[in-house]
Amino acid sequence: MIEVRDLRKEYAGHVAVSGSTFEVEPGEVFGVVGPNGAGKTTTLKTVAGLVEPTEGEVRVAGGDPTEAETRRSLGYLPEESPLYEEMTALSYLRFFADLYDVPRGVADERIHDTLDRLELDRRETRTGDMSKGMKRKVAVARSLVNDPDVLVYDEPASGLDPLTTNYVVEFVRELADEGKTVVFSAHNLYHVERVCDRVVIMNEGDIVARGTLEEIRDEHGGVEYTVETTVEVEGATEEGGGYRTTVEDMDGVERVREEARENGGEVVDIRTREPSLEDIFLDVAEAT
Numbered sequence: 001m002i003e004v005r006d007l008r009k010e011y012a013g014h015v016a017v018s019g020s021t022f023e024v025e026p027g028e029v030f031g032v033v034g035p036n037g038a039g040k041t042t043t044l045k046t047v048a049g050l051v052e053p054t055e056g057e058v059r060v061a062g063g064d065p066t067e068a069e070t071r072r073s074l075g076y077l078p079e080e081s082p083l084y085e086e087m088t089a090l091s092y093l094r095f096f097a098d099l100y101d102v103p104r105g106v107a108d109e110r111i112h113d114t115l116d117r118l119e120l121d122r123r124e125t126r127t128g129d130m131s132k133g134m135k136r137k138v139a140v141a142r143s144l145v146n147d148p149d150v151l152v153y154d155e156p157a158s159g160l161d162p163l164t165t166n167y168v169v170e171f172v173r174e175l176a177d178e179g180k181t182v183v184f185s186a187h188n189l190y191h192v193e194r195v196c197d198r199v200v201i202m203n204e205g206d207i208v209a210r211g212t213l214e215e216i217r218d219e220h221g222g223v224e225y226t227v228e229t230t231v232e233v234e235g236a237t238e239e240g241g242g243y244r245t246t247v248e249d250m251d252g253v254e255r256v257r258e259e260a261r262e263n264g265g266e267v268v269d270i271r272t273r274e275p276s277l278e279d280i281f282l283d284v285a286e287a288t
C-alpha cells in the first residue's frame with residue numbers, strides 16, 4: 001500500500017533523509033522513530049505527498065501522493081494541527097468533508113462515529129475553546145473524514161495527557177486492525193512499542209535499525225541477566241543488603257556464580273530483563 005524506494009530529501013543542500021526504503025501493508029502500524037532532526041517528519045510528509053523527494057520514489061495505493069487523486073486515499077495528521085478556532089468541531093469537520101465531496105449524510109455519520117469512538121462529546125463547542133487533547137481528537141477525526149485507506153500520523157499523541165494518549169494510540173491500532181495502512185512517528189517509544197507491528201529507527205537522515213520489535217531486540221539488544229549474590233563480586237553494586245551484577249549471557253551468570261563461591265557466598269536470585277525499545281534506541285543512536 002505504501003512503497004518508499006531510495007527516498008532522499010535535501011533542503012538547500014542539507015540532507016534530511018538520505019536514502020530510505022520501506023513498505024507498509026494494509027492492517028499494519030508502521031512506526032518511524034528517532035531523535036529530533038532525524039528525518040521523521042520529512043519522511044511522513046513525503047509519504048503524504050506534501051514534500052517532493054529529491055531522489056527516489058514514493059507510491060501510495062499505487063499512485064504518486066503528490067497527485068490530488070492519490071491524496072484522496074490519504075489521511076494526514078500533522079505534528080502541529082491548528083484548527084479554525086471560530087468554528088465548532090462539527091462545522092469544522094463538515095467543512096473538510098465538503099472539500100472531499102463527501103455527501104452530508106455520510107459525512108455526519110462518519111464524523112459522529114469517529115467522535116464517539118474518541119469519546120469527544122462537546123461537538124458544538126468552538127475549537128478555540130477546546131483543550132489540547134480535545135483539539136487533537138478533532139484533528140484525528142479530520143484525517144478520517146474522507147475514509148482514507150492510508151493514514152500518516154506525525155506524533156499523534158505528542159503533548160497529550162496519559163488518558164487522551166491512550167485513546168489516540170489505541171484508536172490508531174483499531175484503525176489498522178480494520179484494514180487501514182498506518183504510518184506514525186513518535187518520540188515516546190512506549191507508544192510505539194505498544195502499537196507498531198514494525199518500526200524503523202532513524203538518525204540524522206539514515207535508517208539505522210528496522211524490523212519487528214522482536215527482530216530489533218534480537219539484533220540490537222539481547223536479554224540481560226541481573227544476578228544477586230550474598231557477597232561482592234566484580235562489577236556488582238550493593239542493593240538492599242545483597243549485591244547485583246548485570247551480565248549479558250549465561251556464561252556471565254556462571255562467572256558470577258563461581259566468583260561468589262570463591263568469595264564464600266552464593267547466588268540468591270537471577271532475573272532476566274528484555275531491553276525496551278527505548279534502551280535499544282539509545283544504544284543504536286549513540287553508536288551511529
Ligand SMILES: Nc1ncnc2c1ncn2[C@@H]1O[C@H](COP(=O)(O)OP(=O)(O)OP(=O)(O)O)[C@@H](O)[C@H]1O
Pocket residue numbers: 011012014015016034035036037038039040041042043
Ligand atoms: N523546510 C525545511 N527547510 C530546511 N530544512 C528543513 C526543513 N524541514 C526539515 N528540515 C531539516 O531536515 C532535518 C530533518 O527534519 P525533520 O523535521 O524531518 O526531523 P524530525 O525527525 O521530524 O525531527 P523532530 O522530531 O524534531 O520533529 C532537520 O535537520 C531539519 O532542520
